[in-house]
Amino acid sequence: MKKNIILIGMPGCGKTTLGKKLSSELNMKFYDLDEYIEKREKKSIQDIFKNGEESFRKIESEVLSEVCNDKPCIIATGGGIIKKHENIDMMKNSGVVIFIDRPLEKIMEDIEIKNRPLLKEGKEKLKALYNERYELYMKSCHYRLENSKDEKAAIKGILEIVS
């Protein structure tokens, strides 16, 4: 059976945007983990975070397991998916994991912080998250895609990786 295509990377690197486009390009089922969580829990990500980050992380792992088993699909993860080793193993075993590496300056230009509880104090938090997580993203992926041009170039890059 064909493998899943799993996108990881910083908030604002383009996982959701590129995952959606890729799914119509490849005619494959698409899951955005955050959207899926909101539907399943009937709550916004912000409201789930109000019970603490750990309760969000628990739901996130459960949902990752559900969608990884629905092969083959495209999965846009949330930026913190690499914080649990069990998640990294699940992703690596069920598909091709691609780290969408977008320069921080570009992320800063576009990112909408209002639905991202971890950035509620401002975009500056992104720099610390980037430094904290970069090595984890590298360890968790099969491929790293430099996303420093437009969306079209990024889609082309992903298609080259998965073809």
Ligand SMILES: Nc1ncnc2c1ncn2[C@@H]1O[C@H](COP(=O)(O)OP(=O)(O)O)[C@@H](O)[C@H]1O
């Ligand atoms: N090359 C690019 N790749 C992906 N997104 C881009 C690119 N250039 C601009 N954008 C914009 O950046 C934002 C990425 O946000 P989003 O897809 O929600 O990221 P994520 O799901 O990784 O947090 C969108 O507003 C998108 O239109």
Ligand SMILES: O=C(O)C1=C[C@@H](OP(=O)(O)O)[C@@H](O)[C@H](O)C1
């Ligand atoms: O980086 C993180 O820890 C998070 C990223 C978010 O997803 P995006 O990467 O789509 O912003 C969302 O899952 C949640 O707010 C936590």
Ligand SMILES: [Mg+2]
């Ligand atoms: Mg997203």
